Amino acid sequence: MLTLTGAGFSALRWEAARRRTVARAFRTVPFYREQWAVAGRVLDEPVPVASEQLIDQLFRLCPLGRPFQPSREPTLWSDDGTTLRVAINAASDSRTATHAVFGREATAQASSGRRPAVRALSDRWAAVRAASGPAAARTVFDRAVVLRAVFGHRATGRAVFGRRWTAVLEVRDAMIDRRWLGRGVPYAALLSPKADVVNEERRAALNRRATELATSGAVIVGTRNELADVLPEIGAASLRVLHRAGLADALGMAGPVVAYDPVLGYYAARMPSCGHLHLLWRLFHARVADGALQLTALRRRRPVLCNVIPVDAAGAAVERCPRHHTPILTTTTA
Template identity: 30%
Template sequence: MAGSGFSERAWDQAYRAAVAQAFGTVPYYREMWAEAGARREDPAPTPVTRLEEVLAALYPLGAPYERRREEPGWIGEPAELLEALRLTGAYRGERPLFEVRRALLDWRRVGRARYHVVLSADAEAADPETRAAGLRALRAAREPALLGDPGQLAELPDHPGGARLLVRLPLTDPAVSEHGAHEHGAHEHGAHGQEVHGQEVHGQEVHGHVVHDGHLGYLGGRDRGCGRVHVNWRRVHVRQTPAGPLFTLLRRRRPTLVGISVPGTAHLAVERCARHGTPVLAAREAVAA
């Protein structure tokens, strides 16, 4: 991560450009000026829980939402996942990547690596063979990387011991703000109430952690060296407010997501990593101290 080229000024300029684009071309944000009766410097925070309700208004006027032709608005791009994984220092793209999900995804590659979906135990599959096929491919793969929530990984039957386990943490997970938790063997509680002990999930070593939100997508990863959760600053801007952080996706336009608040993250703050000089998420108390 050394020599990342991060600049606080350039990061804020990218945010300002995203705000200008939103106010200029996206109905949802244009309406904020109309409601305020004046120009706004920043959009009003939008709770992530409201995004489904206003989805159609989040698409630019020049490329409007077309329900019958659209993929789900929250899929994101393979590059977002790859960059989050690279931030961990545990994945370089040389291994086939299997992601545990509740639905299939029409991706073929993430970077140079082949990409596969393994349906989770709670996924609704019309044909049971679909889930079985994903598990067979996982068992047959040579040195695969396997990504999922702690509970999803624990529920998979017969996954190979040689798989490199990568854990997907929700943005609201308390472990996101813990500094160096994995270096010191602290206990964490992941999704579905499953316990993550240091660097193991149910007895198997965990090689990396990425941070994810169901609507915002992959936001960053925990660096194995410094133990801090680094924001993928090339794609994500985080603006600190008294109520908590607001997230802006700098490159995503359909839908446009600017100034999004996530319930359960009021304890988080953004600061600079002393080792790498790039943005990290930390506990607000730690920043204030």
């Protein structure tokens, strides 16, 4: 049982968030309401289900009031990029990238292994507010004004792997209608050689934007085999590689890696400062029940995912990081 707190983490609040998600699922989502009918009674917990069994269940996994409409929207298995963005931030292991509120000064301190001086920051914030009036930081816009006044520039917080980055490239088998990954970070899908396209010329044309972004420095995310195929095609020396893998491979892999599931998306990342595979706990709840790792998506509303067993998760366990005191994924097998 996780009892300690760290980086805003509270085991009690975390479990309460899961209980709210489960209650909402039973109340509004057909997939989970039907489990009550099958059992002939009210269930306290959704029946655990393997993620691969949910691929064709989008209609039943969406709330009754917001059904999935394939004629009007793309597949919901491609999320809005939130899990990818948070996973990259976690893999960067910098306070700036995680919270995106500090500026270049804090970025430099994080990359050199020192935390920003919270007291000094508070004093500077108070000085700006005193000079600007009591209402200087009441809105999101005013907070941005104050941050610019404090740091002398727009605070973007894009520090990854000890350096600033400008774009994210994700190796995929299909294109996606997305050009930005939030906070002004360019995004481009990079089609692998296995993508279903007319010919290589068409694939090269679709990859042109990703190739251009790679020249200015970018993070590229993909499986080991995908990266082996596309990296020689790009030939950019400034790329930062972030491996994508299933949980079993991610646990056994050294270096920057993110755990990925086709249904859940990105749900864990290895932090370089401690070497542990950290669960993205603000987005997912994890527990081991009936001998299986079960994840619940805390912030996704369509589709609703409760007690989902990720692929390649046999023998996985949830523990706490001895350094950060937040949930990590480990293995119980030798």
